[in-house]
Amino acid sequence: MSTRVVTRPSGMSVAPMSRMLGASLKARAQFYRRSPLFLVFSMVLPLMFYALFGTVFAPKSGAPEFFAYLLGSYGAYAVSSIMIFNIGIGVATARAQKIDVLQRATPLPGWVAIASEIVTAMGVAVVSLIPLFIFGAAYGHVQLSAARWLLLVVSLVFGALPVLGLGLAIGYGASANNAPALANLIYLPMSFLSGLFIPLAIMPDWIQKIGVWFPTYHYGQLAWNSVGQGKEEPLWAILWLIVWAAVLFGIAARFYRRDQTRKFA
Amino acid sequence: MTVAELRGVTKRFGPVEALKGIDLDIPEGELLALLGPNGAGKTTAIGMMLGLRRPSSGTVKLFGLDPGDRRARSRCGVMLQESGVNQTLSVSELVNLFRAYYPNPMSADRAIALAGLEPEAKKPVAKLSGGQKQRLYYALAVAGDPEVIFLDEPTVGMDVESRRTFLESIKNFAGNGRTIVLTTHYLDEADELARRIVVVDRGLVVADGTPDFIKSKVAGRRVTFDSDRALTEADFEGLPRKRLEISGQRAKILTDQPEEILRALFQRGLAIKNLSVVGADLEEAFLALTAHDKAKAGESGAAEPDSSALEEVNR
Ligand SMILES: Nc1ncnc2c1ncn2[C@@H]1O[C@H](COP(=O)(O)OP(=O)(O)O)[C@@H](O)[C@H]1O
Numbered sequence A: 001m002s003t004r005v006v007t008r009p010s011g012m013s014v015a016p017m018s019r020m021l022g023a024s025l026k027a028r029a030q031f032y033r034r035s036p037l038f039l040v041f042s043m044v045l046p047l048m049f050y051a052l053f054g055t056v057f058a059p060k061s062g063a064p065e066f067f068a069y070l071l072g073s074y075g076a077y078a079v080s081s082i083m084i085f086n087i088g089i090g091v092a093t094a095r096a097q098k099i100d101v102l103q104r105a106t107p108l109p110g111w112v113a114i115a116s117e118i119v120t121a122m123g124v125a126v127v128s129l130i131p132l133f134i135f136g137a138a139y140g141h142v143q144l145s146a147a148r149w150l151l152l153v154v155s156l157v158f159g160a161l162p163v164l165g166l167g168l169a170i171g172y173g174a175s176a177n178n179a180p181a182l183a184n185l186i187y188l189p190m191s192f193l194s195g196l197f198i199p200l201a202i203m204p205d206w207i208q209k210i211g212v213w214f215p216t217y218h219y220g221q222l223a224w225n226s227v228g229q230g231k232e233e234p235l236w237a238i239l240w241l242i243v244w245a246a247v248l249f250g251i252a253a254r255f256y257r258r259d260q261t262r263k264f265a
Numbered sequence B: 001m002t003v004a005e006l007r008g009v010t011k012r013f014g015p016v017e018a019l020k021g022i023d024l025d026i027p028e029g030e031l032l033a034l035l036g037p038n039g040a041g042k043t044t045a046i047g048m049m050l051g052l053r054r055p056s057s058g059t060v061k062l063f064g065l066d067p068g069d070r071r072a073r074s075r076c077g078v079m080l081q082e083s084g085v086n087q088t089l090s091v092s093e094l095v096n097l098f099r100a101y102y103p104n105p106m107s108a109d110r111a112i113a114l115a116g117l118e119p120e121a122k123k124p125v126a127k128l129s130g131g132q133k134q135r136l137y138y139a140l141a142v143a144g145d146p147e148v149i150f151l152d153e154p155t156v157g158m159d160v161e162s163r164r165t166f167l168e169s170i171k172n173f174a175g176n177g178r179t180i181v182l183t184t185h186y187l188d189e190a191d192e193l194a195r196r197i198v199v200v201d202r203g204l205v206v207a208d209g210t211p212d213f214i215k216s217k218v219a220g221r222r223v224t225f226d227s228d229r230a231l232t233e234a235d236f237e238g239l240p241r242k243r244l245e246i247s248g249q250r251a252k253i254l255t256d257q258p259e260e261i262l263r264a265l266f267q268r269g270l271a272i273k274n275l276s277v278v279g280a281d282l283e284e285a286f287l288a289l290t291a292h293d294k295a296k297a298g299e300s301g302a303a304e305p306d307s308s309a310l311e312e313v314n315r
């Protein structure tokens, strides 16, 4: 038998990036479709808090404003929990199952897998806002201009970048066993102190004095600002968020490199 | 065209010297088995060829390129010893995902058929059995219609029957002039599939040749007996043995010519009791080649040092 002459269609020596990216996004979507619990968790809990807290604490007058404020709070809660839990636990699990090892042996560039994970998480975040928005508008009579609704979505998605950095840092730094506990341990107190669960106005002053140092505080301010109720200049909030994002992405990058060196050096 | 080329490759993991200087050329169309016991350095060697590991010294080329180059990787399919996929996705979803990584993939149906996974195509990975998972990894390895596939201990976890059909499938795939690089610690598996066997032991290539050549170097029979006095190596001087272990009055010999040995021993007037001559199993035959049971031989005071067993092979 003669050896086969390997004929390759001329030109194509690697797969087009668009195809790799498209397939990676599709696979992430298939993953979410097959694990509805991931979705339910990130949608049901914020909605439950919103409904409970809004109904119990709504003032006699100005209830729609109160519901708008809470929309900012629980919107921020929903999006940041997706960034921390879905990304953090997702990445840590992928490392534990050595999904990244097989991927590394394929022609897929490493960033495509991460990027598609982040993009789908952002998509899921936007989807998780829909029930909150519907509830706020229908039950809480929240009335915002179209521009403000849009501003709220944009603030909630992009203001979450520091928390995304935190999720990646947990994902690359912690083991799959520790990641969920660690995510809760960091995320729950931080959100509470930043006023995402209970409005800062009805909590003692010292809480805010601590909370102001956390990225989630400024994230909340950005969200409340977009519904017209922030206490902090949006520019300051954005600046805080950029600094926090730089720090947390920096930490994530360190953990990432450490992980890569361990596996592939 | 050379698929993979290793030149003086060493690899240290802290204090462990996993590879101690490997030179290896894998030409296109080769069906090559890297044969060696656990810890020999097979996985490390394959990792080098795929750019999963960087050599401590020496050079590695894949299709003449750096193994990390995407153009080189686009021509390779891999089945790793330890790796994973997203357990929630189904077989066909994963195959389609991996197809997208390669410039000229085969159809998903064909990849799934080659792996014999048609009935499981819609199943999530988490629901597959161990052997089915191995076949899924094989489907992912061939999905890109690669020129070369690297298979690191692919039959682990398979029963005898599925192992046979699996090897058959690899042979069919290889039939079109593709290159196969397979690691195994079973001689019969290497013999069945490969046209060339490279025996690796403790980070070194100890033998390299056709399956017949390698088989001629390993011992087929094990002779054991007790004598009435302490034995020494001198008692076995000049005998056609592959490996000798002496433990007091007891001797264990691996050889292809047990009759010759016994005749000579009787002629020398050695008392022989509790004699047994049995076919050496493949693992044992392999030990004769790589002299892997050093520790055991050492503690029982075997007269034959490892190096001589290796020399014998290299001669
Ligand atoms: N990541 C690692 N860290 C430390 N030692 C390692 C690592 N990988 C392999 N080794 C060691 O290198 C040697 C060769 O291992 P390996 O290549 O996996 O052998 P094989 O695949 O032939 O069983 C073994 O002694 C193993 O313990």
Ligand SMILES: [Mg+2]
Pocket (backbone or CB within 6 Å): B039, B042, B043, B044, B081, B152, B153
């Ligand atoms: Mg191995």
